[in-house]
Amino acid sequence: MQRLVTDDPQNNTEVMFNLAYVKDKEVWIRGGGDDGEDCTLIDFTNRMCERHDCLFYMTQNEIEEDDIDNTGDRLLECSMSGCSVGTTYFIAIQAAELRERLRMYEAKDGDLE
Numbered sequence: 001m002q003r004l005v006t007d008d009p010q011n012n013t014e015v016m017f018n019l020a021y022v023k024d025k026e027v028w029i030r031g032g033g034d035d036g037e038d039c040t041l042i043d044f045t046n047r048m049c050e051r052h053d054c055l056f057y058m059t060q061n062e063i064e065e066d067d068i069d070n071t072g073d074r075l076l077e078c079s080m081s082g083c084s085v086g087t088t089y090f091i092a093i094q095a096a097e098l099r100e101r102l103r104m105y106e107a108k109d110g111d112l113e
Helices: 012-017 041-051 059-067 068-080 084-108
Strands: 020-023 025-027
Touching: 020 084, 025 041, 025 084, 041 068, 041 084, 068 084
Parallel strands: none
Antiparallel strands: 020 025
């Protein structure tokens, strides 16, 4: 069986399984930036909020001053009221966390190739 976790996805399936990832203790979205570059989940979410006129939208200065816990608290309120952006935020966190746990599992199981 092939490994699912890769830091250099080469096809659509690999990109799909590795879209959200952890870097420097923060969730990133592969290709999620305006120009197709990788970006933080907070930047990605903020752009989605801006495009949909969400109440969560913050200026760049507010993002830099805000901490991740406050961001999560605000988006939890959005998510619980049916906001698709807030829900997407938590799905991306879940995907990134599960990917990192799968990475540890695959590293322990040397039979995968």
